[in-house]
Amino acid sequence: MNYKKISIASVAVGMFAAGAAFAQNAEIATWSGFRKGAASFTFDDGAPSQVSDAAPVFDKYGYKGTFNLVYNWNPNWSGFQGMADNGHEIASHSNSHGQNMSGEEASSKQNINGKIKQKYGIITVAYPNCNVPNESAVKSNYIVGRICNGSWKGMSDEMGKDGPSNWAQTPATMTGAEGQIKSTNDFTGRMQKVIQSNGWAAFLTHGFQGKNNGNATYSPTDLGAIEGALKWAKENDKDIWVAPMGFVAMYIKERNASKIEPQDGGAANTMTFELKHSIADNISKYDYPLSIKVKTDWTKVEVTQSDAKLESKVDGGYVYFDAVPNAGKIVVKNANAAAESSSSAEPPASSSSSEPAVSSSSTTALPMQSLDGRHLAAYVDASGYITVQNAQGLNITVFNSLGNVVRTTKGIGMLQKVYTGAKGMYVVKIGNRAWTMNIK
Structure with a gap:
């Protein structure tokens, strides 16, 4: 089966109206989006063609790769930073590309971190000449x-759903x-x-046939073959998850370590x-979103995590969504029940207060900006909160008028x-x- 199953029969304990849901279980997907397999494309040596042609x-x-840079070769740092900003993973391929990078495990990470912000x-290292350095130093960094x-070391060239048996020896097949x-x-x-x-x-x-490859001259690959593979992956997106190596590794480790804990006090038409x-x-913050499905009879739901709305869909008796581990309570609500309750409620009594009500028309939406195929927006809502839209998985920073950081967080909902x-x-x-905005 393509999931990790955790019983949460105790989540729903109330008596629901006819046709309402009674939650039986939740499942964490083996792969993002409940796909059947995963693939990662990694690139060594920081070739100019990786910036100009591959990216x-x-x-x-709509796919991203892992690009392993040699610090002392002084690659196109601004070009690779732009790729990192666009969702690609930048990784270490040592300082010097010697026969063995032992002694450079920590320093190459630190040096490249000083050049690339992501x-x-x-979080990923690729060994020059495929020679494994100090494994303890690798796993510490x-x-x-x-x-x-893998076949060069008597291992399989493909991995199972739990990744390699040794995370310091993760195989990738030469192209x-x-x-x-x-x-x-x-x-x-x-x-x-x-x-x-x-x-x-x-x-x-490494590099590509007929392109400017710099030092990446070994075993040039037909870029058209890679494009054909990506086109095929897009056509089969429901089955194959294409993502950077470090992100897939993080997903596996989080998936295997995560558990779903039901919360007490769930009301009818709500699962928490x-x-x-x-x-x-100690190496990085493990907060890569995991894909989850929860069994339900509801036909329309609203899912939030820490009060931020998550994108979700209902299909085949399950609600599907992505959530971030250790990021707060997840609430699944029966949206149909909420709508019925709202439509049947008595109109509120008029207020004698002289304070005017705050109208939603006071919300000022600033122009949307595109990033990595999504439309981002930020604005001050009617209640005076700075609100962001479509920022799932992105870093969010708020600065005051003095340029001081007053809030940093991560996008977890639409x-x-x-x-x-x-x-x-x-x-x-x-x-x-x-965006620049004014809290009034």
């Missing part, structure tokens, strides 16, 4: 360490002239295998629970209140987009 192809299909920092073909994977059919064949096995495949590419794990945040405070001007930054 646009990935962005065209949500999780540098990174979530995942990548080797080359291109010297590799096993050369054509679109080779890529898609490997992805089809992991769909069938509920597993994970990773690919290792928390998604928790106890993974130490609509999220992030700050209220003294009257004045504020700047809200979501990812690398910014």
Whole structure:
């Protein structure tokens, strides 16, 4: 089965009206979106063509890769920073690209972190010449360490749903002239295998045929073959999850460590629970969203986490949504019941107060900005809260008029209140987009 199942029969204990839901269980997906398999495309050596040619192809299909940089080779830092801003993962490939990077595990991470700013920092390392350095140092500094073909070490080239047996030796199959994977059919064949096995495949590419590859001259790959693979993945998106190596590793570790805890006091037409794990945040903050489904008879729901609305859908007797571990209570409400209650309620008595009511028309929406295919917005709502829209998974920072940071948080829902405070001007930054607004 394509999920981790946790019984939460105690979540729903009240008597519901006819046709209402009685929650029986919740499930954490093996892979994001309840897909059947996962694939990661990794790129070594920081080739100029990875910025100029590969990134646009990935962005065209809405997918992201992992790009492993050699610090001393002084790659196009601004170009790779732009890729990080757009959701790609930037990782370490050592300081010097010697035969073995032992002694550079921590320093290369620190050096590249000084050049590239991204949500999780540098959490992935790919070993030069496929030689495994000090495993203890790798595991102290990174979530995942990548080797080359698993078959070169007597291992499988594909991984199961729980990843490698040793996270310091995560296999990726070489592509291109010297590799096993050369054509679109080779890529898609490997992805089809992991769909069938509920597993994970990773690919290792350097430069591209006929492109400006800088130092990445080994085993050039046909970029058209990769584009064909991404097109196929898009057509089969319900089955294959394409994501950076570090993100897939984080998802696996969180999924295996997480549990769903029902909360007491749930009212009729409401299910409340928390998604928790106890993974130490010594390398990075483990808050990658996990995909969840909850069994329900309701046909229309509203899902929130810490009062922020989450995108959700109801299909086949389940409500589906993504939630962040350790980010607060998750509440699933029967939206039909709420609508019926609202329509049948008595109209409120008129108030004799001289204070005027605050109208929703006082909400001032600022222009939307696009980032990574989504439309972001930020505004001050009628109650005086700075509110953001469509910022799921992005870093949010609020600055006051003096330039001081007054709030940092992470987007966890389609609509999220992030700050209220003294009257004045504020700047809200979501990812690398910014808005200026006034709390009156």
